Amino acid sequence: DSRAVRLIVRKALKPFECELFDAANGEEGLQMAAQHHPDLILLDVTMPIMDGVEMLMKLKADPKLKNIYVMMLTAEAGRDVVVKIAKMGVRDYIVKPFHEADLVEKIKQILDLSPASDSHNEASVSKKVKTLQDPCTVLLVVPKAEFAEPLRNQFAKFPWRFEVVTNIEQAHLWLKSNRPDSIVVDLTMQQGAGLDFVHTIKADPVMGTIALIALTSKDTLADHQHALESSTVSVAARPVDLADMELKLLQAMHIDATGRFFAMQExxxxxxxxxxxxxxxxxxxxxxxxDRISSAVGSGADRMVFNIEELDTLSADLIRLINAGRKSCDELKIPCSILAKPQLERQCRSYIESKGWSISTSLEASMGNN
Structure with missing residues (x-):
């Protein structure tokens, strides 16, 4: 779960031809493993939400994932820890903190690491992470075809295709010859057949890794969330909030739609x-x-600037975002500054949460060029 450890791993493996995917906890890790089926999982014993022990147990219980090599990361090298890891079916481990060279040597004992080509960089390491510019197909299993129009309009600028079927039988027939990137299904259609459809898809060895979003009524939301809590299915209530549905689709398919907000300059x-x-x-x-900050640092960035120059006021979630960025920069030992209008600078100085920010009113000053 440590961001610093994830950055060390990325730096250690950057010279080699490999693709990296990272997760902050066991729950995210299981989703990534199911989607990408990696050759090796570096698994930290201590993590929030779902720790390494629980994730390992779930990996070993899944027929599609149980044969993936796992190397455990542990803060202790005592006999008890080693025995515990061995009993979980893992013989490879490395003790934190570790040197990059030691990690590479450990991995080379499991995988054949090939040197990267000259064109290899951080972007190619993460090339499986989709963006909004990549074509995607979404199957909508809903009672009425009209449901697709708002979503088509929402993604009109991008190469997304929405296929619509209005009953479960049509959905199964369509899936026999097609594989979508995501399925959105109404659980309440056909007297609950939607829920059976979800369980059937998740149990299928081929279709089981498709991103699934389930729609339900507000009255049955809690019941359906409980029924699907052991699976990687996102549940949303009708009427659908388009912005929320967009985020759920992007998260379910691991699509990074944030690229337009980030830029490298000097x-x-x-x-x-x-x-x-x-x-x-x-x-x-x-x-x-x-991920954006660590990737930028790996590519040579030595500072970060939040440009909020267009804003006249700050919301609580933006304050939390900026403070999260400042914390990440502290961990990576790079400065973080904020570019803002003079009136917003005065507002920030009056809040406890933003009083300590390094604020400038020009980009040159924010980048330390003044």
């Missing part, structure tokens, strides 16, 4: 925050913030 990572940014978009940026 060895600085600039985070541009426009006026009217919805809370769900702020959360999406927050979810990707560490």
């Amino acid at each position: 060895h600085a990572l600039i985070v541009n925050i426009p006026v009217g940014l919805p809370s769900v978009q702020v959360q999406s940026i927050a979810d990707r913030l560490w």
Whole structure:
């Protein structure tokens, strides 16, 4: 779960031809493992939400994932810890803190690491992470075909295709010859057949890794969330909030839609925050913030700037976002500054949460060029 450890791993493996995917806890890790089926999982014993022990047990219980090599990361090298790891079916482990060279040597005992080509960089390491510019197909299993129109309009600028079927039988027939990137299904259609459909898809060895979003009524939301809590299915209540549905689709398919908010300029990572940014978009940026910062640092960035120059006021979620960025910069030992209008600077000075910010009113000053 440590961001610093994830950055060390990325730096250690950057010279080699490999693809890296990281997760902050066991729950996210299981989702990533099911989607990408990696050759090796580096698994920390201590994590929030779902720790390494529980994740390992779930991996070993899953027929599709149980044969993936696992190397445990532990803070202790005592006999009890080694025995415990061995009993869980893992013989490879490394003790934190560790040197990059030691990690590479451990991994080489499991995988054949090939040197990267000259064109290899951090972007190619993460090339399986989709963006909004990548074609995607979403199957909508809903009572009425009209449901697709708002979503088509929401993603009109991007190469997304929405296929609509209005009953479960049509859905099964369509899936016999097609594989979508995501399925959105109404659980209440056909007297609950939607829930059976979800369980059938998740149990299928081929279709089981498709991202699933389930729709239900507000009255049955809690019951359906409970029924699906052991699976990687996101549940949303009708009427559908388009911004929330967009975020759920992007998260379910691991699509990074935040690229338009980030830019590199003179060895600085600039985070541009426009006026009217919805809370769900702020959360999406927050979810990707560490990856963006660590990737930029790995590519030579030596500072970060939050550009909020367009804003006249700050919301609570934006304050949390900026403070999360400042904390990440502290961990990576790079400065973080904020570019803002003079009146917003005065407002920030009056809040406890933003009183300590390094604020400038020009980009040159924010980047330390004044």
